Structures are given as C-alpha cells and as structure tokens.
Amino acid sequence: MKTLGMIGGTSWHSTIEYYRLINQLAAKVIGEQANPPLIIHSINIELMREQNREKINAKYLETSLKLQEVGADAIIICANTPHMVYDFVQPKIEIPILHIADATGKAAKKIGLKKLGLLGNKPTMTGNFIPKVLSKNYQIETIIPDEKYIPQAHQYVSKELTQGVFSEEAKSFFKKQINLLQTRGADGIILGCTELPLLIKSDDVDIPTLATTDLHAQMGVDFIFDKL
CATH class of the missing domain: 3.40.50.1860 (Rossmann fold)
Structure with a gap:
C-alpha cells in the first residue's frame, strides 16, 4: 500500500470524516483487520479565516513538504476550500496532490x-x-x-x-x-x-x-x- 499524507484541520469535523471514509473504503479491499498507512497534519482553521492568501499558500507548502519528507507518496487536502493553494503548491513538491x-x-x-x-x-x-x-x-x-x-x-x-x-x-x-x-x-x-x-x-x-x-x-x- 502507498502512504497517503492528509492535510486537515479546516475543519476538524471534515478531517474526521475523511479519516473515517478512507479507512472504511480501504477495509473493503484489505478487510477490517487492517488499515492503510496515513499521515495526518492538522492546520489551525484560523489560518483560513484570516483570508491572507500569501500566508495560506506558505503554510500549505510548508506542510506539504513536511509530509513529503516523512514518507507520504501523495497528499489529500481534507476540505474543498483549501484547494485554492493547488496551483501554488503542486509545482513546488515532488509528490502529487489529489485534486478534489x-x-x-x-x-x-x-x-x-x-x-x-x-x-x-x-x-x-x-x-x-x-x-x-x-x-x-x-x-x-x-x-x-x-x-x-x-x-x-x-x-x-x-x-x-x-x-x-x-x-x-x-x-x-x-x-x-x-x-x-x-x-x-x-x-x-x-x-x-x-x-x-x-x-x-x-x-x-x-x-x-x-x-x-x-x-x-x-x-x-x-x-x-x-x-x-
């Protein structure tokens, strides 16, 4: 199995839903006795509420690089709105961001x-x-x-x-x-x-x-x- 890096926190309710769904869907493939390798980094939702696009881009790039460094093979952003960073972050990292x-x-x-x-x-x-x-x-x-x-x-x-x-x-x-x-x-x-x-x-x-x-x-x- 490949390792998936998850960027959550915006909101944490959404992050939980992603974690639950990914594990439930994976269980259909590997059975309930196992679960997939996931790395979760939760960002403070206040960052999004500030609506400072430069700060948002910088934080998501920093987080994506960290997930890449610790072994993620791809990144999934656990909410719709933060995909606004895709065009800024994706060219600067070596692993794919799975676009919603x-x-x-x-x-x-x-x-x-x-x-x-x-x-x-x-x-x-x-x-x-x-x-x-x-x-x-x-x-x-x-x-x-x-x-x-x-x-x-x-x-x-x-x-x-x-x-x-x-x-x-x-x-x-x-x-x-x-x-x-x-x-x-x-x-x-x-x-x-x-x-x-x-x-x-x-x-x-x-x-x-x-x-x-x-x-x-x-x-x-x-x-x-x-x-x-």
Whole structure:
C-alpha cells in the first residue's frame, strides 16, 4: 500500500470524516483487520479565516513538504476550500496532490453530466479552483447561485454546518438553490462542503448530487492501492 499524507484541520469535523471514509473504503479491499498507512497534519482553521492568501499558500507548502519528507507518496487536502493553494503548491513538491475537482469530474463524466451547479461556502463557489479543473480536464461547465444568495449560503456553511448544526431553514435554503440551478440548466449538483451531504440527501432532490468528500476519499483509497 502507498502512504497517503492528509492535510486537515479546516475543519476538524471534515478531517474526521475523511479519516473515517478512507479507512472504511480501504477495509473493503484489505478487510477490517487492517488499515492503510496515513499521515495526518492538522492546520489551525484560523489560518483560513484570516483570508491572507500569501500566508495560506506558505503554510500549505510548508506542510506539504513536511509530509513529503516523512514518507507520504501523495497528499489529500481534507476540505474543498483549501484547494485554492493547488496551483501554488503542486509545482513546488515532488509528490502529487489529489485534486478534489478531478475526483468530482471523473464521477460526473462517468454518468454523462455536462453542467454542474456548485454549492459550498463563498470561497469555494466564487473561486476558480474547481470550475477550472472541471472545464479543462472534463469539459464540464460550472454554475453557482445568484450573487445575492452567496452570503447566506456562506453563513449556513460556516456558522451552522461546519459546527454540526443542521437546521430545517438551511435545508430549505439549499433545496431552493438546487431548484434555481436546475432552472438554469444544471444537470447535476456538486455538494462542495463536507457537511452538505449530511443536510441534503439524494432522495431530497430530483437531480444527481456529487458529494465531493465521498468521491475524494475514494480517490485517496484508489491511490493507496495503485488503482488511479
């Protein structure tokens, strides 16, 4: 098995979910009596809240180099938003970073999706780190909610979902956003926040949903067993 380096902490709830999923998925290959080699480095979430892009890039590069030095064969960043560092960090290290948009794009292409609505916090929805990969590598278009809804979406994600709060108000809001994205031509929805699949279940909506955390964790396991 290859060793996977995990960069977590943003949030620690998300990191736990990644660790759980990777071990559960690996157990299907090697059995419950064993587990894969993982190295976890948890970053203080305050770094992301400062929104200092230079500091964020520097910290993720420093962490990636440390994981590389101690034997990681690849890196998986355990959240959507920190993938904003990919273009800065990847050229400066010798091991691959498994991009969450590649995991999403492969799954979308497999079922023939061509236009995806993206839900998450503000940096994830307004950033280019997911749409760029989907467009370039998979010829998939990405759309996001109307600008007037983005602050409310961000509030629900940052103040409720990442704190383990799943209100009916939040569920109603995101279901409305999914309906609006459908009317604009989306044939699938990216649940671009670890906690969103806990709020919105596949049978809550009549459109395919792509849970990035699940897909990304599977990508990590495929790497561990040399199946990518």
